Amino acid sequence: MPKVTLRRAGFDTVLDAAEGTSVMQVATANGVHEILAVCGGEMACATCHVYVEDGPLDALPPIGDEEEDMLGFVAAPRESNSRLSCQLLMTSATDGLVVRVAPRQE
Numbered sequence: 001m002p003k004v005t006l007r008r009a010g011f012d013t014v015l016d017a018a019e020g021t022s023v024m025q026v027a028t029a030n031g032v033h034e035i036l037a038v039c040g041g042e043m044a045c046a047t048c049h050v051y052v053e054d055g056p057l058d059a060l061p062p063i064g065d066e067e068e069d070m071l072g073f074v075a076a077p078r079e080s081n082s083r084l085s086c087q088l089l090m091t092s093a094t095d096g097l098v099v100r101v102a103p104r105q106e
């Protein structure tokens, strides 16, 4: 089962992810309350903002037009590695992904 590391305020949490679930779904299912995910993954809220820090970066999908638009509404500063966690699917190819949760989501 692929693993994803969520980095928050100086500590890391390594979580198992069912194949095909998003980083947002893994986070919310495991009580990571910093990921608000108000829209439930419909790419309409930008409250699931993370910074991709390490892991198989080449296996991630490129930012699409809709995600690009929503990244314009994130509450914390956008950085070059900003992504919406609802758009990052966990598979064997993305096993080992490390993301830092944005300090503010709204």
Ligand code: FES
Pocket: 024, 037, 038, 039, 040, 041, 042, 043, 044, 045, 046, 047, 048, 070, 084, 085, 086, 087
């Ligand atoms: S959960 Fe709303 S944009 Fe990701």
